[in-house]
Amino acid sequence: MTGRSFVIAIDGPAAAGKGTLARRLADHFGYALLDTGLLYRAVGRRVLDRGGNPSDPLAAGAAARALRPENLDDPRLRLDEAAGAASKVAAIPEVRAALLDFQRGFAAHPPDGKRGAVLDGRDIGTHVCPNADAKIFVTASVEVRAERRVKELRERGLDVIPSAVLQDMKERDARDSSRSIAPLVAAADAFVLDTSSLDADGVFAAALQYVALRNPTGA
Ligand code: DC
Numbered sequence: 001m002t003g004r005s006f007v008i009a010i011d012g013p014a015a016a017g018k019g020t021l022a023r024r025l026a027d028h029f030g031y032a033l034l035d036t037g038l039l040y041r042a043v044g045r046r047v048l049d050r051g052g053n054p055s056d057p058l059a060a061g062a063a064a065r066a067l068r069p070e071n072l073d074d075p076r077l078r079l080d081e082a083a084g085a086a087s088k089v090a091a092i093p094e095v096r097a098a099l100l101d102f103q104r105g106f107a108a109h110p111p112d113g114k115r116g117a118v119l120d121g122r123d124i125g126t127h128v129c130p131n132a133d134a135k136i137f138v139t140a141s142v143e144v145r146a147e148r149r150v151k152e153l154r155e156r157g158l159d160v161i162p163s164a165v166l167q168d169m170k171e172r173d174a175r176d177s178s179r180s181i182a183p184l185v186a187a188a189d190a191f192v193l194d195t196s197s198l199d200a201d202g203v204f205a206a207a208l209q210y211v212a213l214r215n216p217t218g219a
Pocket residue numbers: 014036037038040041083086087088090120121122123124172176
């Protein structure tokens with residue numbers, strides 16, 4: 001890669017549509033994509049697999065330092081068990097510190113010579129890449145997000161209780177937003193995109209319009 005990497009930071013709560021948007025923007029611009037939630041899920045999964053407690057700083061810190069890129073390919077990381085453990089390890093400072101260098105390195109030097117990177121998570125625009133060229137905070141009401149999650153799980157053939165999914169979503173939101181380190185909050189200079197009444201195409205169009213203003217050359 002020649003020149004500085006163009007960085008797009010996408011943050012927001014679970015099931016707001018961050019992942020889909022991040023993938024579409026990365027494809028559109030030919031940028032590298034990093035789903036940072038997967039890092040926390042892999043740390044949580046590793047602790048569980050070793051019979052540890054995801055809230056234990058020693059176990060979680062060791063799991064974060066031992067994390068290897070191949071750990072991110074585990075299909076179990078998509079399941080709610082890993083998500084629950086992720087939101088616990090994510091509150092531990094040692095874990096966040098161990099994952100910070102990897103995320104910053106990815107943004108500054110995207111793999112495969114790509115000219116830019118899209119990172120999606122909770123604290124990308126506020127902590128990981130405070131100087132990102134474009135910052136989007138994707139959100140939606142907790143009810144809409146829980147509904148989307150129920151639909152997604154049913155499409156995967158899973159039997160779900162909507163009220164339990166809503167409750168779980170509220171608990172995760174509370175943990176992500178109230179933790180003392182890198183809580184979920186929109187960066188002051190982020191473009192806030194409420195997706196409650198938009199479909200994926202509408203979200204992409206709105207985001208693209210914003211990014212184009214930040215990146216007039218399309219570089
Ligand atoms: O986006 P996700 O559901 O895969 O994230 C899993 C958990 O990881 C979520 O509870 C919040 C945490 N997380 C975080 O604290 N910081 C990030 N940059 C990404 C995810």
